[in-house]
Amino acid sequence: MLPNIDVFKKTMLSKGYTFIELLFYLAFLTALTLKCFYFQFTTRLNIPPFSHVLNVKMVISTIGVILIIASFIFLLFNKKRLWVLLIVNIILSTVIIADTLYFRYYNNPITIPVLQQIGLVGPLGDSITNLIRQKDIIFVLDLPFLLAGALILKRDRLLGFNKLKRLVIFMALFLIGVASFGVVYANTHKDIFSFDKNYIAVRLGILYYHAEDTKSFIKENILTSRSVSQEERAAIDEFFSSREPQGTDFNGFARGKSIIMVQSEALQEFLINKTIEGKEITPNLNSLIKDSLYFDNFYFQAAGGKTSDAEFLANTSLYPLKEGAVYFRYPSNTYLSLPNLLKAQGYTSASYHAYDPSYWNRSTAYRAIGFDAFYSRDDFEPGEKTGWGLSDAGMFTQALDKTDTSKPFYSFLVTLSCHYPFDDYENYDFDVGEFEGTFLGNYIKGQNYADACIGILIEQLKARGLYDDTLLLLYGDHYGIPRLEGGNDLMKFMGVKNNSFEWAKLQKVPFIIHYPGLKNGQTDNTVSGQIDILPTIANLMGFEAPFAMGKDLLNTDKGYAVLRNSSVITDRYIYWSKDETIYDIQTGQPAEHGRYDDELEQYQDQLKISDIIIQKNAFK
Incomplete structure (x- = not known):
């Protein structure tokens, strides 16, 4: 069938x-x-x-x-x-x-x-x-x-x-x-x-x-409760009670003087005193360094909040969050910040950034940080546009015009011109030789332009009598060269091998302090980071900053920087968390892990303390 x-x-x-x-x-x-x-x-x-x-x-x-x-x-x-x-x-x-x-x-x-x-x-x-x-x-x-x-x-x-x-x-x-x-x-x-x-x-x-x-x-x-537990309170108290006491060297050296601090967009340390095709990349910064105290082992500690993280580090001496930006997640906390500490000394403070005030939630977060005023894009007159907005030169000049110099002030200037992806500088007239048309080449051109703007700022300060009568600080906010885009060219430019050890050493930004008589022309090799800015300023201004997590760079013999990804750089070794390897700072070779385990844990515990303070609003 x-x-x-x-x-x-x-x-x-x-x-x-x-x-x-x-x-x-x-x-x-x-x-x-x-x-x-x-x-x-x-x-x-x-x-x-x-x-x-x-x-x-x-x-x-x-x-x-x-x-x-x-x-x-x-x-x-x-x-x-x-x-x-x-x-x-x-x-x-x-x-x-x-x-x-x-x-x-x-x-x-x-x-x-x-x-x-x-x-x-x-x-x-x-x-x-x-x-x-x-x-x-x-x-x-x-x-x-x-x-x-x-x-x-x-x-x-x-x-x-x-x-x-x-x-x-x-x-x-x-x-x-x-x-x-x-x-x-x-x-x-x-x-x-x-x-x-x-x-x-x-x-x-x-x-x-x-x-x-x-x-x-x-x-x-x-x-998770936002209340600080007894254990957390004890951990915070123990950390701050064990910090180095405020030093005496240069204590009150700039007492009563006004402060101008410049946060420079994507400025990395490897550019300093570097030439290409026979020309200095940053001639104005190089000249400023010869007349200032320069920290050449200064690491950026910003994380996912990038520029806003760097601002937060410098003004609060707390670490950024491991995820997201503090400015978005905790914009209304109580912060024992530089503007708030200076306010108690009779200072006014203002931040200047020629971009959208809502970007990084600055208009809200700056109030918690303690700035009396925030001048953003709409507060500046139109001028030369480069990158994302008004050129740094235009921002500097107008910011100084807006500053009341008749009484002590703190001006925080956040630059914008040399912002990723640096395409605006592809045709900028600066010879980068073999790197012409590359990501690195455009970055170098952009920083050369930004350096010219710094030169204009210095001229303006001198013309207004502020250069030798103001505590002037300048630092970079974060990396400019992502490893995936310009990493190979950067290693070639620097003449080093493309490995984790050499890459870690390149994650530095310049930090310059200018004030007459303050180790002018000297270079300090102390391993440090953006979290150390506030306590260093506090010492120079002669007031206490008892809840700053950083160290006073003028009174410390401890060289270290803790990065938000838990990497730790010291004057003896680099622990690079991505590959969980400790490298000897002298040889670049992997070092014995167990030798530094306890020390590493102590450094990394700082991240936990900072997280508790921010997430629980512990300073309230």
């Missing part, structure tokens, strides 16, 4: 659809894994060889997380499961795209606190366009094929499963996923999670990074 043709056709058709559905699942798993793999290696979070045990673990963990996600989709959705898989794929792809673009600029994947600052995306439009690569098309190549598969297996052709079968398939996928992820998770140092989120992505993949970030956000912002 011949088999029923209709039954045969239906059976074969059903097998065909089952095969296509199987391909759909494999495509979902493979595509997401490849996108995560692409993110991890193009950002250089993970580096070749691909067979390295760290990379293998990352891939295993990533596959495990994807299987866990797929298992719950299979359990919760029946005939709509493929459409849900497609939607989840689109959502996760969008997140990884955001991670990729954000990382290329900030050297970190995106976080929930950063998403709360989504308003910054508009002004960063040009920067975002500059960050996109043609090869990023990999993020969307799979979507047409998955959409086609979902349409072929539309609802009336997609077989439903009874609850028992769905439960069995869910358990199989879930257990395989948990086992894969769990093996890797069990062999990671969870105590580092709170310091270095990149550590999570490197070892467990970008998908789990977001799960951990979400868990941390909920814990810190919803489940």
Whole structure:
């Protein structure tokens, strides 16, 4: 007897659809894994060889997380499961795209606190366009094929499963996923999670990074009390009671004098006294240094808040947050800041920045920091436009015009001209030789222009009688060269190997203090950072800053800088958290870990103390 043709056709058709559905699942798993793999290696979070045990673990963990996600989709959705898989794929792809673009600029994947600052995306439009690569098309190549598969297996052709079968398939996928992820998770140092989120992505993949970030956000912002516990209060008290007492060298040396502090956009220390094609890159800064006290081992400590973090460090002597900007997350806290401390001494204070007042939430945060006035874009007359707005030269001149110099004042000048991505300087007339047309070349041109503006500021100060009658400070806010964009050219320019040790040493910014008789023309090699600015000023002005976390650079023999990612630089070693390696500062070779473990923990504990103070508003 011949088999029923209709039954045969239906059976074969059903097998065909089952095969296509199987391909759909494999495509979902493979595509997401490849996108995560692409993110991890193009950002250089993970580096070749691909067979390295760290990379293998990352891939295993990533596959495990994807299987866990797929298992719950299979359990919760029946005939709509493929459409849900497609939607989840689109959502996760969008997140990884955001991670990729954000990382290329900030050297970190995106976080929930950063998403709360989504308003910054508009002004960063040009920067975002500059960050996109043609090869990023990999993020969307799979979507047409998955959409086609979902349409072929539309609802009336997609077989439903009874609850028992769905439960069995869910358990199989879930257990395989948990086992894969769990093996890797069990062999990671969870105590580092709170310091270095990149550590999570490197070892467990970008998908789990977001799960951990979400868990941390909920814990810190919803489940955690804002009240300071007795244990936390004791930790804060112990830290400040153990700090070095205020020194006597140069104490009150500039008492009663006005203060002008310049935060220079993306200015790195490697440019100082450097020439290219026979010309100085920063001639005006070099000249100022010859007449000032210069710190050449001064590290930037800004994190995801970039420029705003540097402002916060310099004015409060607290560390920035590991995620998001303090200006957005805690803009109304009580801060024992430089403007507030100076106010008690009878000073007025003002901040000047020729950009949108809402950017980085400055208009709100500056009130908490204690500035009496904030002059932003709308407060300046139109003038020469460079980069994002009014040139630094125009901002400097107008800021001095707005300053009441008849009484002690503190002016905080935040520059803007040399801002990423530096494309505006591609045709600027400064010869950068072999680096013409490169990211590094444009950056050098931009900083040469910014240096010319500093020259105008110095001329203005001298003409107004302020140069020798004012405490003048200048420092860089953060790096200008991201490792992924200009790192290779920078290492070539500096004539050093492209490795973690040499890269760490380049994460310095200049710090200059000018005041007549204050070690003029001398260079101080003390390892230091932006958190040390406030206590150094306090000593020079002759008042106490008992709750500054930094050290007075004129009265210390302790050279160290703690970075927000938990890296630590001292005058003896560099601990680089990304590869968890300690390098001897003299040889650049890996040093014995156990020798410095206790000291490292003490330095890193400062980050915890600072976090408690900020998150619990402990100074209120």
